[in-house]
Amino acid sequence: MSETQPVRPTVVYVDDEEMARKYFARAASGDYEVLLAGGADEAWSILRQEGARVAVLVTDFRMPGRHGGDLLRQVAQHYPHIVRILVTAYADKDALREAGNAGDVFRILEKPLGVGTVREVLASATKAPGLRPE
Template sequence: MRETQQARQTVVYVDDEELARKYFARSAGSDYEVLLACDAEEALDILRREGARVAVVVTDFRMPGRHGADLLRQVSHEYPHIVRILVTAYADGDALPESVHAGEVFRILEKPLGVSTVREVLASATAAPLSPRR
């Protein structure tokens, strides 16, 4: 790597659907290092190892076991430097807006995710100014 080239930001993507994980990684392109997790526990294991270098966590809302909003709530407390994005294919009523208002979620995205949407949101998330409870 040349000195003028910047290191890629690290993103953790959490989804119980394997195809969704592969599609997200492909959509992020070569601009980001994408670490994939199939559930909240695997995501937390990744964060325990790599949390200091992770810039963004993107998670599906509905997954077996812990749902994505619960995962992001924990991430907001343990890793406040990480930008948190929630993805859903469902209109989950009051739970989703409440997560945003509580400061636990930077953005909510609806599935299916388009390549341009993924790239735009990741660019916005990695450019967002740091705040104590982002």
């Protein structure tokens, strides 16, 4: 008799800081399949391959090269089913508001992220379809 495992939602986490990626993966990997990217271009490569099964994208705002706001806008246009969450360690509220408005952001989180916050936000993003951007 074969037992089927429940499918875990897939989350892509984008951050140029390796420790931040490891910390996020550790906080979320129990309930989610976590795919990690070190920047917007790497995340886009992952999405081109796995976009149909990705439920949530969590991206840092300030990164070398393209910033998270650019990635959010691109994902909103090409993968509207993906819930988008923006993370920042900076209090640049105007830039964050612009990125949030342009990318239909579900939530904006400030670093450092706590384990409880990560789990709570991911649960809301994956279990509250009425709140998901369409």
